[in-house]
Amino acid sequence: MTDPLVCIAALKGAHGVKGEARVLSFTENPESCFAYRPWRDAAGKPLLTPKRWRPGKNEFIVTFEETFQREALDAMKGTLLYVPRSALPEPEEDEFYHADLIGLSVLDTNGTPMGRIVAVPDFGAGALIEIDGPDGVFFHPFTRDAVPEIDLDAGRCVIRVQDAEE
Incomplete structure (x- = not known):
């Protein structure tokens, strides 16, 4: 069986003009999504690597190692962000990914x-x-x-x- 991808976050669009983006985390502890890098697209291709983040309003404001213009980040709005299942900790008994x-x-x-x-x-x-x-x-x-x-x-x-x- 191949290593399935698990969706851990979504890109909500650009924030400001300094290459930051708004990211919505889907992990149980929202900040733990940053422990798994790089984030991949639905095909498994590395897409974004979070470098710094801070809490926003129901989201995080994130700076990436990759350089993006505001327009490029806005074009990625709605992109789901994945990590390989093998990168995640094993779930507790009676919990499942x-x-x-x-x-x-x-x-x-x-x-x-x-x-x-x-x-x-x-x-x-x-x-x-x-x-x-x-x-x-x-x-x-x-x-x-x-x-x-x-x-x-x-x-x-x-x-x-x-x-x-x-």
């Missing part, structure tokens, strides 16, 4: 294939797994009760599907 879950095959508790995990969104009421199944895409709660088994080595997870009458 989204990159580790995406692609897992999904079975119900009876062993019936349900599809594959394609995303792990959280729309504000808790994490879900988005499953691309034989009848189309559907969402399932991502809780211990709803997903009683995850086996990363086997590349699968088991979901508990409730009957409409339960």
